[in-house]
Amino acid sequence: LFHRRADIAQGLLTGNIRRGAEFKLTHYRVWHYFEFGAFADDSPRRNDLGPHALRRAGALHRHEFTPARTFIIGDTPHDIECGKVIGARTIAVATGRHPVAELARHAPDAVFPDFADTAALLRVIDD
Template identity: 45%
Template sequence: MKRLLLLWDIDGTLIDGGHVCAALYPLAFERLTGRPALHRVAVAGRTEPDIMAELFARNGVSGVEPALVTEELTVQLGRLAAEFRAAGRVLPGVVETLRALGAQREVAQSVLTGNVRANAALKLGLFGLTEFLDLSVGAYGDDADERAALVPVARRRAAAAYGHDFDAAATVLIGDTPRDVQAGRVGGARVVAVASGASSAAELREAGADTVLADLRDTAAVIRAVRSPRPAARGPG
């Protein structure tokens, strides 16, 4: 019986995609609008539909059908797949940690990611990580624009799959940005933050992560972090 639900962020937590991820959105914008995006937007910790919505707004575009956006994002990543695989890497300690946690019968591992579902599956497959994760109970960028809204989605899917509810104490989000931390806190999950992306450990603590790790190299430390109960009292940061 699965009693602990781990929801992994992908980009910056499990995988470093190099420059390719940021290039995806201007390419999709140009294909959908017929012109280049003159103004770029921040992408870290956001859902892909949210990134594209701001990209459209900042460049004076409206009325693009969401389904077409999702389809184009999927097409563009497929075209970039070989480049993404060549430029990217699995971050240190990831495989060892996923394998160790996957060996524990009471633990279910999935993803909570801003990637649309097809892109999440492609990225994980390119780097051989799919075998460790139950993607059927994950939550994706095409499930909700706001990242915090994805936590209840994953919890509902896991409850249906495993036959019991996962409350906030039994749900752990692992990510690398303050937006990941906020998603966990608002959505109802404990948060283990990893300073493996662009955000520092201090920034992740300030955002309110329950635990902050430098990286995932120490498998035992990761296991302790995901199993540690949320502190009874916390300050505002």
């Protein structure tokens, strides 16, 4: 969805080490969608990974990436917290083991049951 848009850089922030993340996401044929990332190799604390990802995005695209123009999209309360720590906007999706109501209690900027309604997701991002 986002890889078709020149105005969006798509990165990965994960508690996995880089090699493990690459292995998993290559298996599901999605690794190639991520231009940059921050991994457990960078810090064992997920909340420390945001600045690493922003720095890598900036180096790759040769301009500054600010938290205010960044979205952290995830399916856990930890993902929401990780985004809030750096001042990014957060989008939660209940495709994992955390239901919509639980994710909503952590006050993301938006929460979805899934991403079937891509138009709604894009409205949040483009707003």
